[in-house]
Amino acid sequence: MRQDIVAGAKFPDYVLPDHTKTPRRLSDLQGDQLMIVMLTRGFFCPKDRQQMLELVRFHSQLVVGYTQLVTITTDDWHTTNNYRQQTSAPWPFLYDEERLVQKDLDIKEYTDTTHDVMIPHTIVLGRDLEVFKVYNGYYYWGRPSTAELHAELRELAQRTYRDWDITEPELREKWKKGDNPTSTPMAGIPSPWTHSCSRWPARSTNMPVGQREAERRKPASLAAVFSRSRFLSSRAW
Structure with missing residues (x-):
């Protein structure tokens, strides 16, 4: 791995086609959430398939925890699509037949003389693709x-969300003064109370940015909550 890909650095904002052959930018997939890049x-790799199955079981927690997940592979489109379908993974798979990521990050697995692949890595990212932890x-x-991912994401979320502990007197005062989800966010700080159960995850990756921000500030009806829950559980990224 490149020496500059360390905690606090910005991970490259790669643009690669996904399993539907649609070009996707990592920062667009992330929105303003946390992110895991696999x-x-x-x-072909049984170790990678096993890890994928563990992440599939974990994924529902990532959804309610406002964390995006994306897989990048050097497989071709057909193999990538099969990989995603056969593991029942609901998140985006990006394929990189040109090995742009492998070359840029200097992670060619030279000990494999049969497949021109990447050394597997799992990268935990904060907002704006900021590197938090890299696993080889x-x-x-x-x-x-x-x-371990749960623990890492807890620590990262605690650093990220100003309203992590809403019992703080300062936050109580802001609430009393009307600094609530419908108010203008504080300068440089996301508005508190944007992650309660009465609201959607911060951004939907299928909406234009302006529309996502408008939707994020709207309270949700109970009927809409159930409708959105069914949609999220069945969506084919």
């Missing part, structure tokens, strides 16, 4: 368990 050897998965035990 760099995989590909369909050349050996399976180098990869994070879902318990």
Whole structure:
């Protein structure tokens, strides 16, 4: 891995086609949420498939925890699509047949003389693609368990969300003064109370940015909550 890809650095904002052949930019997929990027050897690797299955079981927690997940592989489109379908993964898979990510990050697995693949990595990102933790998965035990990801995301979320502890007197006062989700956010700080159960995840990646911001500030009816929940559980990214 490149020496500059460390905690606090910005991860490259790659643009690659997804499993529907649609070009996707990482920052657009992330929105203003946290993010996990899985760099995989590909369909043929049993270690990668096992990790993928663990993430599939973990994914529902990522959804309610406002965390995006994306997989990048060097497989072709057909193999990438099969990989995603056969593991029942509901998140975007990006394919990189030109090995742009492999070359840019200097993670060619030179010990594999049959497949021109990447050394597997799992990268936890804060907002704006800021690197929080990098796991080298050349050996399976180098990869994070879902318990480790939970702990990393808890720490990262606590650093990210100003309203992590809404019992703080300052936040109580702001609420009393009307600084609520319908108010203008504080300068440089996301408005508090934007992550309660009465609101959607911060951004939907299928909306234009302006529309996403407008939707994020609208209260949701109970009927809409159930409707949106069914949509999220069935959507085919």
